[in-house]
Amino acid sequence: MINAKDLWKKRLGSHYKELNRYLRLMFNDHFSIALFFFLAGLSYVYQQWLQDLPDGFPTAVVLAVLFGLLLTYSPIRTMLKEPDLVFLLPAEFQLSPFFRNGLIYSYIMQMFPFLFVFVAAGPLYFTSFEERSISQYIVIGAVIVVLKAWNVLAHWWELNSRDGVSGWIDAGVRFLLNGLTIYFVVIGEAWLYAAITTVLLFGMMMYDYSLAKKRRGVAWDLLIVKEQARMQAFYRVANLFTDVPHLKQSIKKRHWLVRLLKQPVPFQQDKTFDYLYRITFIRSSDYLGLYLRLLVIAFALIYFLPNLWMQLGFSFLFLYMSGFQMVTIWHHHRQLDWLELYPVPFTYRKQALLKWLFQLMLCKTFVLGIAFLISGNFIGLALVWLGGGLFSYWMVYSYFVKRMTV
Structure with a gap:
């Protein structure tokens, strides 16, 4: 009998240990100082740009595209490893808490970039809409919190449907609906249209759910490939600072x-x-x-x-x-x-x-x-x-x- 919650805790602890091993080397004194000056310079440029912001600047479109991309990109962290295809696959019916924790973890971790972008976009929003209050901007944040949960679930069900052809179509439709919803909420005068796009997005999520239910089961091989690809992306960044023995080099002809x-x-x-x-x-x-x-x-x-x-x-x-x-x-x-x-x-x-x-x-x-x-x-x-x-x-x-x- 496999205890799914204990398995998740062990995998998560091992994952954090692996990340900390390289993050300590990556964020050394030199890089931290360089990053500090880079962010300080970027903040200064942003502030100067806002002072000369044109009257007709399409703030709503910019925020819709920016948040639409962040909402649509919803990778799922499962902490699965290649041997799990042999040792855990037979116990799939016992692992519902394991995958549920993976979805919750993925959602929480993806909210940190949103918080950073949301705070950074605040000055642009209030410069363009001077008459707006903070509560109106918080409403946009609340909408994003809900839509992000929907996108994570939709992507999870789309992955488990194993419908490779619909992968790009699914992401494209979700990006369009996410962007339109944020756009209508930002302009604040098209709540009916925002409601329509929200209902369509919910319908898209339910469609992915129906496809996953028809397929039944978890797409182990695909989830493992996705997990390995994300770790390799992290290793490639870490390899710029220190030697990473786990890195699999990829070559492009050029x-x-x-x-x-x-x-x-x-x-x-x-x-x-x-x-x-x-x-x-x-x-x-x-x-x-x-x-x-x-x-x-x-x-x-x-x-x-x-x-x-x-x-x-x-x-x-x-x-x-x-x-x-x-x-x-x-x-x-x-x-x-x-x-x-x-x-x-x-x-x-x-x-x-x-x-x-x-x-x-x-x-x-x-x-x-x-x-x-x-x-x-x-x-x-x-x-x-x-x-x-x-x-x-x-x-x-x-x-x-x-x-x-x-």
Whole structure:
């Protein structure tokens, strides 16, 4: 006889232990300071933007899209593992409390991002609707709380229906109905339409329930795949800060980018690792995306911030963050023994990565300088190009070189 509640407590405790193991390393002093300055800068930009908010700004549409996406995305955490297909599947009829706790946990955890976005969207709401009271905004929050519960249940039943074709359709229809409901509630003059879309959303949830009932049982294999995918996503983020042995690397071909970056590398023995680290940066699912995201965020902050010193501060902050994340390429191939069989001295390997990191940071420095150029700030352009070049050289050949150990 399996005690489903005790099983859930053990799985949840193990899950928290695994998360804390990496979160302590991720939120170290350097990253915490960088995150603090990033949020402070973002808050400043947001405040300045609200002061110049146009009269006809579509606040209701923005909130509808934002909350609609957050409502529709309702992943279910079950804490299931691959061996459960063998050991727990026969006892499925005893595990109703286990899955019920998974739904409750998923709902509660997904309310934290909503709380953050809800509070952050408050200034935008009250700037656009100055005559509104706090109680009216709280009504929107109450509607979101109810709709989120419906979306979690609808997604759970849709998963267990095993109807793969309707998955995207189900999400698309729910997003449309969620967004329209929030839109009608925000404008405050279309309660009849809000009621209609709410009833339609409830009907969508009941339709998913009917499909799940016809299928009967829990989609164990699908739930396990989803659970593994979410943990792998967390491991990929954690791997940017520390070594994660559980990470399963995914590779993307990106032929044209690989051809573009490998062409300058001559076909010589001492350039072996120059070639390897370039294609690792391009084809891995981690590095290129993170590099580009940080570049876009830094470019936007520099362009919109009005203060030169804040612009320069964020320029160097994002240069540091980018280089700090990219240096983990050094350990990317740590499990490949054949790398040690290359007839290439170890110093070539280290020099190749240091050179590539320096080039990446110089490239980012150049692009950030373009943001100053577009805004007409030539002093900032000169300072970021000169200071960024010197900072990049110091980071790579003085700071990063100490972190590159076998």
